[in-house]
Amino acid sequence: EHKKDINGFPKVILREVRGCSAEVYLHGAQVTSWKNEHGEELLFLSSKAIFKPPKAIRGGIPICFPQFGNHGSLEQHGFARNRTWTVDPDPPPFATISHNKAFIDLILKPSEEDAKIWPHRYEFRLRITLGPGGDLMLTSRIRNTNIDGKSFTFTFAYHTYFSVTDISEVRVEGLETLDYLDNLKNKERVTEQGDAITFESEVDKTYLSTPTKIAIIDHERKRTFVLRKDGLPDAVVWNPWDKKAKAIPDFGDDEYKHMLCVEAACVETPITLKPADNLTHKWYSKAVKVQLSGCISCTG
Numbered sequence: 522e523h524k525k526d527i528n529g530f531p532k533v534i535l536r537e538v539r540g541c542s543a544e545v546y547l548h549g550a551q552v553t554s555w556k557n558e559h560g561e562e563l564l565f566l567s568s569k570a571i572f573k574p575p576k577a578i579r580g581g582i583p584i585c586f587p588q589f590g591n592h593g594s595l596e597q598h599g600f601a602r603n604r605t606w607t608v609d610p611d612p613p614p615f616a617t618i619s620h621n622k623a624f625i626d627l628i629l630k631p632s633e634e635d636a637k638i639w640p641h642r643y644e645f646r647l648r649i650t651l652g653p654g655g656d657l658m659l660t661s662r663i664r665n666t667n668i669d670g671k672s673f674t675f676t677f678a679y680h681t682y683f684s685v686t687d688i689s690e691v692r693v694e695g696l697e698t699l700d701y702l703d704n705l706k707n708k709e710r711v712t713e714q715g716d717a718i719t720f721e722s723e724v725d726k727t728y729l730s731t732p733t734k735i736a737i738i739d740h741e742r743k744r745t746f747v748l749r750k751d752g753l754p755d756a757v758v759w760n761p762w763d764k765k766a767k768a769i770p771d772f773g774d775d776e777y778k779h780m781l782c783v784e785a786a787c788v789e790t791p792i793t794l795k796p797a798d799n800l801t802h803k804w805y806s807k808a809v810k811v812q813l814s815g816c817i818s819c820t821g
């Protein structure tokens with residue numbers, strides 16, 4: 522269902538048979554709401570979020586492409602989350618579709634402006650699916666359409682903001698004993714301790730070579746999020762805590778207590794894409810596209 526919000530910004534609403542729903546803004550192709558069949562909101566969205574360029578919406582699931590982080594020449598986390606996407610008129614045959622799922626296909630191609638800052642041609646196709654059980658799946662397919670034969674590399678993340686009751690009562694399971702880069706200590710490489718991760722201060726960690734499944738347990742609300750990913754070896758865990766949250770203009774002062782970012786990502790080893798052969802419009806062979814999927818389900 523295509524709608525405009527109270528400020529006239531276009532968004533799409535996905536509804537599933539049992540009453541689960543999701544909302545996606547064309548600004549950044551950003552999911553900003555994911556509700557279960559009881560109408561409970563499962564994603565964090567800041568009360569101070571800005572829904573138009575040049576800001577990315579604070580919350581939901583920002584798409585970080587073609588760069589995760591702020592090390593390069595591009596803006597922090599790349600420009601994809603700051604662009605207006607369009608509905609894909611010619612969606613590829615994603616194998617995952619079935620009749621009882623709600624989905625939307627969006628596409629981003631470079632503008633003249635973008636080509637100046639990132640001199641590559643690409644097609645970024647994103648399918649957002651709300652499954653029969655209310656699972657939310659994002660599948661990105663990126664194709665290099667350079668005609669000069671040049672490959673390009675990129676880093677990537679689904680920068681997901683989970684809504685939690687109280688961050689000090691949250692545990693993350695699946696990242697124990699793994700190595701991570703501590704982004705608060707100049708990306709020092711550290712080995713995580715042996716049991717579930719809990720939170721009592723600012724955290725900004727890029728876990729490397731992580732499992733396909735990570736669990737986020739909201740103890741108070743007896744709710745568990747399970748994040749499953751494919752093609753994304755890393756996972757970023759972030760909570761700004763009080764001081765950093767106060768310093769972020771579009772973040773409410775106490776809102777850090779009710780969110781946790783766990784992000785399916787590819788950070789340590791960038792993905793390199795060769796130019797696609799001059800294939801027909803049929804969807805592209807494996808070699809020239811990459812499929813990055815993140816699926817989050819929620820129990821309780």
Ligand code: TA6
Nearest residue numbers: 577590597598704725757759782
């Ligand atoms: O994902 C963690 C992180 O890289 C943090 O360092 C923090 O900058 C966060 O992303 C939010 O970034 P943003 O550009 O959305 O304010």
